[in-house]
Amino acid sequence: xxxxxxxxxxxxxxxxxxxxxxxxxxxxxxxxxxxxxxxxxxxxxxxxxxxxxxxxxxxxxxxxxxxxxxxxxxxxxxxxxxxxxxxxxxxxxxxxxxxxxxxxxxxxxxxxxxxxxxxxxxxxxxxxxxxxxxxxxxxxxxxxxxxxxxxxxxxxxxxxxxxxxxxxxxxxxxxxxxxxxxxxxxxxxxxxxxxxxxxxxxxxxxxxxxxxxxxxxxxxxxxxxxxxxxxxxxxxxxxxxxxxxxxxxxxxxxxxxxxxxxxxxxxxxxxxxxxxxxxxxxxxxxx
Amino acid sequence: xxxxxxxxxxxxxxxxxxxxxxxxxxxxxxxxxxxxxxxxxxxxxxxxxxxxxxxxxxxxxxxxxxxxxxxxxxxxxxxxxxxxxxxxxxxxxxxxxxxxxxxxxxxxxxxxxxxxxxxxxxxxxxxxxxxxxxxxxxxxxxxxxxxxxxxxxxxxxxxxxxxxxxxxxxxxxxxxxxxxxxxxxxxxxxxxxxxxxxxxxxxxxxxxxxxxxxxxxxxxxxxxxxxxxxxxxxxxxxxxxxxxxxxxxxxxxxxxxxxxxxxxxxxxxxxxxxxxxxxxxxxxxxxxxxxxxxxxxxxxxxxxxxxxxxxxxxxxxxxxxxxxxxxxxxxxxxxxxxxxxx
Numbered sequence: 001x002x003x004x005x006x007x008x009x010x011x012x013x014x015x016x017x018x019x020x021x022x023x024x025x026x027x028x029x030x031x032x033x034x035x036x037x038x039x040x041x042x043x044x045x046x047x048x049x050x051x052x053x054x055x056x057x058x059x060x061x062x063x064x065x066x067x068x069x070x071x072x073x074x075x076x077x078x079x080x081x082x083x084x085x086x087x088x089x090x091x092x093x094x095x096x097x098x099x100x101x102x103x104x105x106x107x108x109x110x111x112x113x114x115x116x117x118x119x120x121x122x123x124x125x126x127x128x129x130x131x132x133x134x135x136x137x138x139x140x141x142x143x144x145x146x147x148x149x150x151x152x153x154x155x156x157x158x159x160x161x162x163x164x165x166x167x168x169x170x171x172x173x174x175x176x177x178x179x180x181x182x183x184x185x186x187x188x189x190x191x192x193x194x195x196x197x198x199x200x201x202x203x204x205x206x207x208x209x210x211x212x213x214x215x216x217x218x219x220x221x222x223x224x225x226x227x228x229x230x231x232x233x234x235x236x237x238x239x240x241x242x243x244x245x246x247x248x249x250x251x252x253x254x255x256x257x258x259x260x261x262x263x264x265x266x267x268x269x270x271x272x273x274x275x276x277x278x279x280x281x282x283x284x285x286x287x
Numbered sequence: 288x289x290x291x292x293x294x295x296x297x298x299x300x301x302x303x304x305x306x307x308x309x310x311x312x313x314x315x316x317x318x319x320x321x322x323x324x325x326x327x328x329x330x331x332x333x334x335x336x337x338x339x340x341x342x343x344x345x346x347x348x349x350x351x352x353x354x355x356x357x358x359x360x361x362x363x364x365x366x367x368x369x370x371x372x373x374x375x376x377x378x379x380x381x382x383x384x385x386x387x388x389x390x391x392x393x394x395x396x397x398x399x400x401x402x403x404x405x406x407x408x409x410x411x412x413x414x415x416x417x418x419x420x421x422x423x424x425x426x427x428x429x430x431x432x433x434x435x436x437x438x439x440x441x442x443x444x445x446x447x448x449x450x451x452x453x454x455x456x457x458x459x460x461x462x463x464x465x466x467x468x469x470x471x472x473x474x475x476x477x478x479x480x481x482x483x484x485x486x487x488x489x490x491x492x493x494x495x496x497x498x499x500x501x502x503x504x505x506x507x508x509x510x511x512x513x514x515x516x517x518x519x520x521x522x523x524x525x526x527x528x529x530x531x532x533x534x535x536x537x538x539x540x541x542x543x544x545x546x547x548x549x550x551x552x553x554x555x556x557x558x559x560x561x562x563x564x565x566x567x568x569x570x571x572x573x574x575x576x577x578x579x580x581x582x583x584x585x586x587x588x589x590x591x592x593x594x595x596x597x598x599x600x601x602x603x604x605x606x607x608x609x610x611x612x613x614x615x616x617x618x619x620x621x622x623x624x625x626x627x628x629x
Contacts, residue, residue: 030425080618085364085425086570089563090613097606104601105316208429215426251441258430258437262412265422274423 005124011232012132013038016187017210018217018224019139020180025219026143027176028156028277032088033073034184035207036095041066041188043099046198047106049116058116059189066185067178069095074177078170081281100200113198128190135183139221152176156275159282169282212261219274231257297619304615305608312604323599330595337591339467339474342483345587347558349486350541351565352583356574357493358534362510365531367413367428368538369562370435371406375539376546377439378405380553383458391461398462399543406539407532409435414531418524443555454554464548480548489537493576506530538562567613573620
């Protein structure tokens with residue numbers, strides 16, 4: 001049981017970021033900025049928890065910070081039709097620089113913030129964990145059972161057709177990206193509040209692993225969350241094996257998600273296909 | 288001529304916006320912008336060491352920027368320069384350690400060839416997956432980046448490191464490129480070296496290849512429209528593989544700046560993101576191989592200015608400016624049309 005909870009704790013932030021990536025990409029916007037959004041969420045949560053002393057406000061601030069950064073991505077890609085990969089990379093550079101900058105200004109440190117209050121010990125009912133499961137289920141339901149989900153998928157698959165039915169492509173995509181920012185921001189808040197502080201670069205590539213989980217989950221919310229849990233399992237298994245004297249070099253475990261993703265896109269186990277209009281800017285004046 | 292003027296206006300506007308952003312940032316930190324700009328000029332622009340450091344930092348960025356711009360122009364979004372760079376640099380170091388007896392005239396070309404081969408080898412998987420399976424190169428090259436970094440860390444920590452360090456043993460003395468200081472007496476104290484000249488040669492070679500040879504024309508045609516190229520008889524998937532391997536080979540050479548020109552060993556994380564920044568360098572240069580040189584210098588300049596000014600304003604300010612530069616330039620490119628980026 002404790003092992004299971006440990007796995008889920010490791011997997012949770014990946015999972016939220018993977019859900020975030022799924023929403024954005026289902027609407028047709030590639031979001032490599034997940035890494036930066038996690039970082040922004042973590043810093044937002046830390047700052048709010050530090051200033052107000054209330055970790056719950058930290059959670060909200062993390063979500064807000066994530067949404068703010070995703071707005072920049074949406075503004076550049078939807079309004080100005082900047083290449084989505086370029087824009088997300090710029091967002092990642094920006095988040096990394098801005099977070100270090102703020103860390104230095106507020107906490108006068110290049111490595112970590114002051115200690116902040118976490119959400120406390122809830123035993124197996126860790127609020128983040130509960131939230132993660134609820135959110136994963138709600139996401140799946142939203143995508144496949146609501147009008148919003150149908151429209152989001154429509155603008156990601158065939159924006160022209162969606163528009164001819166009166167759906168605003170840009171507005172739907174904006175909502176997808178914004179939701180993405182909120183979810184990954186929450187993931188960032190989880191990271192920071194669990195460790196009771198913000199450390200420089202604490203997203204540690206989780207945003208990219210989340211991207212891998214999106215692909216392995218074949219662009220479905222439950223699939224993405226499941227893939228993230230699997231990655232969490234691999235990571236904790238390594239810790240456990242080490243305790244029993246079996247040592248697999250850390251680096252090989254680190255490679256696992258990436259190698260699996262390569263296998264997935266190579267088509268080793270069936271076809272993994274992104275939404276048809278994923279990554280393609282849209283403007284209604286186009287032919 | 289008109290096009291040149293339009294380009295020049297862009298560069299001027301971008302620099303003006305960046306300078307304005309720096310001024311505002313400096314004022315927000317309650318520091319004097321006059322002092323900041325005075326320091327930038329006296330310690331970076333008009334200082335042999337500062338300028339040398341800028342050129343040293345630019346060297347790796349020129350290589351990775353060239354690798355990215357070549358791929359982007361030919362329709363491949365290779366963001367794997369970081370991994371290809373490590374693969375090339377590591378392979379090069381192994382060869383150098385293996386053949387300590389060779390004279391420089393043989394060893395250096397051998398090491399450079401190995402570096403290019405290593406970088407290209409790291410691009411094989413994304414190239415083949417793209418050509419044969421249609422797997423998107425952004426995903427595959429990104430995944431290969433992380434595999435490369437983990438692999439290099441493993442090899443260094445488990446097999447090749449010198450005790451108490453995170454780098455390999457030192458290479459034989461023959462495996463060294465001369466610095467500008469020894470060659471021309473320029474940039475005293477800075478490790479800027481002959482690999483900068485190599486990067487210039489490669490930039491010119493790519494420009495010549497793309498615009499003056501039939502094969503270069505085919506490669507560009509694939510970048511503009513794979514379907515049209517296929518209709519006119521270009522073998523698109525074979526070209527895709529070649530472009531990706533060439534791009535990987537150029538990234539692979541980037542490490543020569545550090546391995547051959549500066550420290551003479553392979554160190555974990557020595558590139559510190561030069562592969563990723565190469566993407567930005569290529570974009571700001573609008574994927575023009577000659578434009579990559581000033582673009583790389585701009586990014587290197589910002590990073591050197593950041594280091595120099597760190598006592599006055601945190602150098603992270605310049606990281607933010609770099610991100611801003613990317614966004615400004617790509618938005619401006621889209622707004623004002625001009626040359627498209629492929």
